[in-house]
Amino acid sequence: MPEFENAPAARDYRETVFLPETEFPMRAGLPKAEPEMLKKWDEADLYHAVRKARQAAGAPLFVLHDGPPYANGNIHIGHALNKILKDFVVRSKFLTGHDVDYVPGWDCHGLPIEWKIEEEFRAKGRKKDEVPAAEFRKACREYAAKWIESQRDEFKRLGVLGEWQNRYATMDFTTEAKVTSEFHKFLMSDQLYRGSKPVMWSPVERTALADAEIEYHPHVSPTIWVRFPIQTGDWAEATEAFDNLKDASVVIWTTTPWTIPANRAVSFNPKVAYFVYEVTAVKTEEELGFAPWVKAGDKLVLAEKLAEGVLQAANATAWKQVIDVPPDVLGGLKLSHPLAALDEGYGFDVPMLAGDHVTDDAGTGFVHTAPGHGADDYLVWLKSGRSLNSIPDTVDPDGAYYPHVPLFAGMKVLETEGKKAGKFGEANGAVMTKLIETGNLLARGRVEHSYPHSWRSKAPVIFRNTPQWFIRMDGDAALKQRSGSATQKIPARQGDGRHRRHGVLSRSGPQPYRRHGRDAPGLADQPPAQLGHPPGHVCRQEDRRTSEGRSRQRAHHQDDR
Numbered sequence: 001m002p003e004f005e006n007a008p009a010a011r012d013y014r015e016t017v018f019l020p021e022t023e024f025p026m027r028a029g030l031p032k033a034e035p036e037m038l039k040k041w042d043e044a045d046l047y048h049a050v051r052k053a054r055q056a057a058g059a060p061l062f063v064l065h066d067g068p069p070y071a072n073g074n075i076h077i078g079h080a081l082n083k084i085l086k087d088f089v090v091r092s093k094f095l096t097g098h099d100v101d102y103v104p105g106w107d108c109h110g111l112p113i114e115w116k117i118e119e120e121f122r123a124k125g126r127k128k129d130e131v132p133a134a135e136f137r138k139a140c141r142e143y144a145a146k147w148i149e150s151q152r153d154e155f156k157r158l159g160v161l162g163e164w165q166n167r168y169a170t171m172d173f174t175t176e177a178k179v180t181s182e183f184h185k186f187l188m189s190d191q192l193y194r195g196s197k198p199v200m201w202s203p204v205e206r207t208a209l210a211d212a213e214i215e216y217h218p219h220v221s222p223t224i225w226v227r228f229p230i231q232t233g234d235w236a237e238a239t240e241a242f243d244n245l246k247d248a249s250v251v252i253w254t255t256t257p258w259t260i261p262a263n264r265a266v267s268f269n270p271k272v273a274y275f276v277y278e279v280t281a282v283k284t285e286e287e288l289g290f291a292p293w294v295k296a297g298d299k300l301v302l303a304e305k306l307a308e309g310v311l312q313a314a315n316a317t318a319w320k321q322v323i324d325v326p327p328d329v330l331g332g333l334k335l336s337h338p339l340a341a342l343d344e345g346y347g348f349d350v351p352m353l354a355g356d357h358v359t360d361d362a363g364t365g366f367v368h369t370a371p372g373h374g375a376d377d378y379l380v381w382l383k384s385g386r387s388l389n390s391i392p393d394t395v396d397p398d399g400a401y402y403p404h405v406p407l408f409a410g411m412k413v414l415e416t417e418g419k420k421a422g423k424f425g426e427a428n429g430a431v432m433t434k435l436i437e438t439g440n441l442l443a444r445g446r447v448e449h450s451y452p453h454s455w456r457s458k459a460p461v462i463f464r465n466t467p468q469w470f471i472r473m474d475g476d477a478a479l480k481q482r483s484g485s486a487t488q489k490i491p492a493r494q495g496d497g498r499h500r501r502h503g504v505l506s507r508s509g510p511q512p513y514r515r516h517g518r519d520a521p522g523l524a525d526q527p528p529a530q531l532g533h534p535p536g537h538v539c540r541q542e543d544r545r546t547s548e549g550r551s552r553q554r555a556h557h558q559d560d561r
Contacts (some may be wrong), residue, residue: 007362036159037334047161054099060468062098064089066162068105071147071169072112075154087160103163104155108171111207115456144171148215176329191472195398198371198378201464202454203399203414204422208462209454213474219451219460221255222428225310225442226435228252228266228335234265244276244323250335250352251310251442253363255449258413258427259479261405262394265351266335267380269358270327272365273304277311281318288315294440298542300324300442305366310364314443340438343408355380370394372465393466407434414462422459492528 039474064086069079086102093100117139118128130134153165154462168175186192199208227249228369268274279298285291294314299322302310311319357376370383371391381391394405412425412442435441451459 003210004044009208011136012158027432033155041156041159046280047163050067050094051099052552054094057097059097062100064093065104066103066105067169068107069151070110071108073105073147074421077153079155080158080242083155083158083160090161091392101163102161102357103137103166103168104152104160106144106148106170108148108169110140111205111209111213111507113144121260125436136553141171141306145167153167156380157541163285170453186471187478193470193472194467195470196372196391196393196408196465197468197470198375198463198465199395200452200461201466202457202458202461203416204459205229205398205402205454206305206397208466213454213455214461215455215458216450217453217458218448219453220448221451222254222444223255224432224435224444225251225253226260226338226368227314227442228338228441229440230301230333231336231349232334237274245301245333247326248276248301250301250333250366250513251364253310254367255367255447256373256428257435258395258424259370259373260338260368260431261346261401261408262372262392263337263350263368264348264371264390264392265353265369265381265384266367267353267355267358267367267369267377268327269356269360270328270330270354272358272360274301274325274330274365275304276308276325277307277319278322279311279316279319281316283315283317284401292438293439299368301537303360304361305360306365309441310443313445318540337440338435339407340375341438342434343406351384353380353384355356355383375463391465393465395463399425414460422457424460434445 011540044357053327066086067082069075069082072156075083080215083104090100090102105517114136117136120139121128121131121136148167148169152167155162158162162218170176183192200211200214200420228251229249230247252266254260277300278298279296281296282292282294292315294311294316300310304321307321330352331354333352335347337346337350339346353369354368355376357380358365367376369377369380371377371386371393380392382388394401395413396402398416400410400412401408408427408430411427413427415421415423415425432441432444453459454461
């Protein structure tokens with residue numbers, strides 16, 4: 001008999017598997033279930049029900065300020081993460097017995113919305129400058145309002161608790177009225193003044209950009225080493241220094257040749273060792289294919305650590321270290337602008353300024369300083385005691401030199417139209433050509449580095465001096481001191497944040513009120529002599545901003561966007 005005939009009968013094992021039982025359906029049926037769930041949440045109104053109970057019990061108040069999202073599209077995973085984490089805070093504070101005040105909000109001002117509206121008008125064959133301000137502003141408001149409603153519904157679908165029916169938006173007229181009122185407090189306390197400051201500027205978009213609107217991409221830039229001839233100095237008894245410096249030049253290195261016309265100083269670091277180097281031999285014209293720009297006998301002032309690299313870049317083959325140049329001697333030098341021989345517009349003295357931002361890690365150990373085109377340049381210029389009014393304006397909003405710029409009037413730093421839009425223009429090449437004419441171009445090359453671009457147009461941006469309204473942080477009101485004292489009220493558990501904010505405030509100088517894109521309330525096109533408005537005027541400004549008529553009343557200001 002075959003062996004398998006004695007095998008036990010087959011058994012149904014399903015009855016031995018104890019599966020969990022649930023009343024939940026196997027399919028979620030979300031298209032039908034979600035609307036029902038949202039309706040149930042709305043009817044329960046959990047947020048207000050809990051608040052009412054907490055307030056009746058005299059619970060302590062906890063306020064969660066909402067850093068608002070931008071009203072320009074559907075929410076993404078970043079929005080979800082932000083709001084869900086805030087919901088953790090709201091619910092946990094409710095559970096610990098607090099009355100939680102959380103008012104969601106939206107940021108409606110700035111370039112992303114304007115950029116989208118510009119695209120819509122361009123699609124209809126209309127340029128931004130051809131659209132009346134009132135019509136443009138109305139389109140921006142409607143666009144923002146549409147996305148506020150859309151995002152609010154999407155956030156509520158996440159189950160986030162909050163004061164959704166009483167949300168805030170920066171474009172609300174009541175919000176703008178409050179901003180106007182607070183702004184005029186600075187005006188009436190004499191803390192407001194007109195000045196200028198270099199900002200990241202997009203010539204393609206014709207506007208300033210915040211740090212958050214900047215992306216960094218690889219970019220190839222021209223590099224130049226430039227001589228600034230020494231003309232005078234505070235020599236005291238340094239006779240040897242005088243003999244070796246009177247025919248020498250201080251050398252700078254930069255990746256922005258177009259900023260040379262804006263140069264007003266050269267910066268050095270007192271902690272860096274500097275020497276005079278005399279060139280004794282150079283490569284021949286036959287070796288190079290052109291006449292070298294450096295000659296035997298030339299004297300150059302360089303940082304000791306960087307001298308070899310600079311001299312090699314200049315095609316010198318031999319040199320000698322002549323004498324060290326101490327900080328007190330450097331600080332007393334007066335240089336000539338490298339373009340002074342070609343136009344009297346550059347006939348001013350170029351001072352030497354001490355600055356901690358200067359290093360001997362790269363370049364020459366000296367920094368060409370154009371206070372209108374760099375944050376460090378701007379700060380070291382003001383720290384030296386020089387005024388805001390002495391900072392030159394060299395590049396206009398369209399990325400071209402102003403008509404008053406000697407030798408280069410009208411030349412484009414950055415192209416803004418046509419197929420070349422976003423490409424650097426003729427300015428870099430023109431500046432280098434003029435430096436060769438004066439004999440002050442020591443060497444040039446190219447370098448690939450990370451360069452700032454606009455996150456919207458993807459075009460390169462530049463630092464450019466722009467007019468700004470500033471708020472004094474010191475003065476009779478002692479605003480900085482009071483603000484610093486307020487940081488001490490930050491809870492001890494947030495110690496790092498408290499110390500960071502206190503440090504920022506203690507180091508901060510005058511603060512710019514605005515960037516391009518937001519107007520100073522009630523001050524558009526007003527000369528300085530007309531800035532003192534009586535309190536009644538402030539009230540009228542605030543009243544106007546609480547009504548939609550404000551847009552019509554200010555429509556004639558074509559530049560307020």
